[in-house]
Amino acid sequence: MSLPRAAMDFVNENAESNGVLAPGRADDLFKIGALDSFALVDFVTVLEEHCGISVPDADVSPNNFRTIESIERYVETRRAEH
Amino acid sequence: MSTKAYITGTGSFLPENVITNETLAHTLAIEPERIFKSSGIRSRHWADDATATSSLAVAALLAALEDARIAPADLDYLLCGTMTPDRFVPGSGAAIQKAADLREIPCLDIRAACCNALYALQVARALVVSGAARNVAICLAEIQSRYLDLNPEAATTSMLFGDGAAALIVSAEPRAGSLEVLDVLLATDGSFVDDLGVRCPGTAFQIQRGTGVPPVSEDQRGTGVPPVNEDRGGTGVPPVSASRQDWFPRMNGQSVILQASRRMVAASRSVLERNQLAASAIRWIVPHQANANLLAQVARGLGTQAEVVSVIEETGNTSSASMGIALDTLRRSQKVESGDYLLLPAFAAGFTWGAALCRA
Numbered sequence: 001m002s003l004p005r006a007a008m009d010f011v012n013e014n015a016e017s018n019g020v021l022a023p024g025r026a027d028d029l030f031k032i033g034a035l036d037s038f039a040l041v042d043f044v045t046v047l048e049e050h051c052g053i054s055v056p057d058a059d060v061s062p063n064n065f066r067t068i069e070s071i072e073r074y075v076e077t078r079r080a081e082h
Numbered sequence: 083m084s085t086k087a088y089i090t091g092t093g094s095f096l097p098e099n100v101i102t103n104e105t106l107a108h109t110l111a112i113e114p115e116r117i118f119k120s121s122g123i124r125s126r127h128w129a130d131d132a133t134a135t136s137s138l139a140v141a142a143l144l145a146a147l148e149d150a151r152i153a154p155a156d157l158d159y160l161l162c163g164t165m166t167p168d169r170f171v172p173g174s175g176a177a178i179q180k181a182a183d184l185r186e187i188p189c190l191d192i193r194a195a196c197c198n199a200l201y202a203l204q205v206a207r208a209l210v211v212s213g214a215a216r217n218v219a220i221c222l223a224e225i226q227s228r229y230l231d232l233n234p235e236a237a238t239t240s241m242l243f244g245d246g247a248a249a250l251i252v253s254a255e256p257r258a259g260s261l262e263v264l265d266v267l268l269a270t271d272g273s274f275v276d277d278l279g280v281r282c283p284g285t286a287f288q289i290q291r292g293t294g295v296p297p298v299s300e301d302q303r304g305t306g307v308p309p310v311n312e313d314r315g316g317t318g319v320p321p322v323s324a325s326r327q328d329w330f331p332r333m334n335g336q337s338v339i340l341q342a343s344r345r346m347v348a349a350s351r352s353v354l355e356r357n358q359l360a361a362s363a364i365r366w367i368v369p370h371q372a373n374a375n376l377l378a379q380v381a382r383g384l385g386t387q388a389e390v391v392s393v394i395e396e397t398g399n400t401s402s403a404s405m406g407i408a409l410d411t412l413r414r415s416q417k418v419e420s421g422d423y424l425l426l427p428a429f430a431a432g433f434t435w436g437a438a439l440c441r442a
Binding site (some may be wrong): 037038040042057060061070 | 341
């Protein structure tokens with residue numbers, strides 16, 4: 001699966017506002033500056049709204065959202081649990 | 083007996099010594115611009131080593147009394163909110179009572195960290211509405227700089243904090259420019275008790291029984307060496323299980339950001355809902371000044387066009403005092419108009435959080 005447009009737009013726009021290029025699928029979003037701790041909170045809300053999942057507070061950690069690929073895997077896992 | 087309570091006076095005080103990001107950059111090995119970008123802070127005030135927290139509080143209290151146009155003798159209750167008290171016991175309220183020459187009134191310290199202003203407002207309102215007091219002073223003060231870990235590994239926490247004080251007078255009778263305290267909502271979830279705060283001195287973290295009080299050392303600010311870890315000729319015994327880090331502020335940043343942004347928005351919505359108000363009715367948001375990015379996130383979460391009152395760029399996070407300093411700054415700007423609604427959200431160690439609602 002790939003992430004919905006709204007989620008990708010969020011990451012790309014956040015990257016742009018931080019002066020970095022749109023990330024590739026395997027790029028570390030926190031390392032390159034496409035996400036940070038504050039943006040992650042908003043990003044999780046976008047995922048919940050557009051992927052039909054609920055993200056428990058305990059899962060809101062950079063480790064689950066480090067790359068586009070890992071985010072896709074996480075979303076799939078959450079969907080499968082429902 | 084009044085059924086309402088009003089903030090009739092506010093005051094604030096910041097120590098003279100300004101610490102810029104550039105000043106901290108070398109000590110903490112962090113770029114000044116990174117501090118600003120991640121927190122919105124450019125400078126903060128740090129008290130000198132001869133100053134006690136109560137002296138900042140008294141300066142703010144005298145300003146608030148003048149603003150409320152009442153005398154120290156008119157106060158019949160004092161609430162003090164600080165997490166950096168003059169002494170472990172008694173509370174700093176007693177020192178404030180003496181220094182401000184107050185009558186022999188009750189003095190109660192509150193230990194809800196960055197939510198101290200909200201807890202004190204709730205208690206003050208209850209005291210006034212119940213008839214137990216007519217004029218309650220709230221003193222909110224911190225000297226946090228003396229307890230910061232000034233080593234680079236603690237940079238992202240230590241860069242945030244400043245010293246300062248604020249005071250509010252809550253009274254039964256309104257006066258020109260006063261704010262009616264309509265409601266205060268508070269909540270706590272202790273499962274996050276170690277995600278934010280300072281552990282020691284605390285009985286959950288042992289020192290050896292019967293060895294007496296650890297020696298008071300000379301000033302060790304910024305050395306990363308807590309006084310208790312020094313052996314002074316056998317009089318000071320290090321804690322058995324407390325680590326060096328337990329004596330300094332600790333913060334799980336991701337947990338704090340997540341919970342703070344969600345809880346402050348939720349509490350704000352709840353307090354608005356139970357007062358039959360829409361977010362659009364709010365003219366001013368006067369939040370605890372934790373981090374500029376967090377303030378923006380809370381405003382976005384509420385979906386309101388209300389103006390967020392921010393003083394953090396020049397004060398840093400002054401914890402207990404921050405909301406009061408922001409409120410005092412707003413009131414003295416003369417921008418508040420009669421009928422304006424003010425929302426005051428906060429989030430603190432515990433975690434505890436809440437929001438107050440006031441009307442000009």
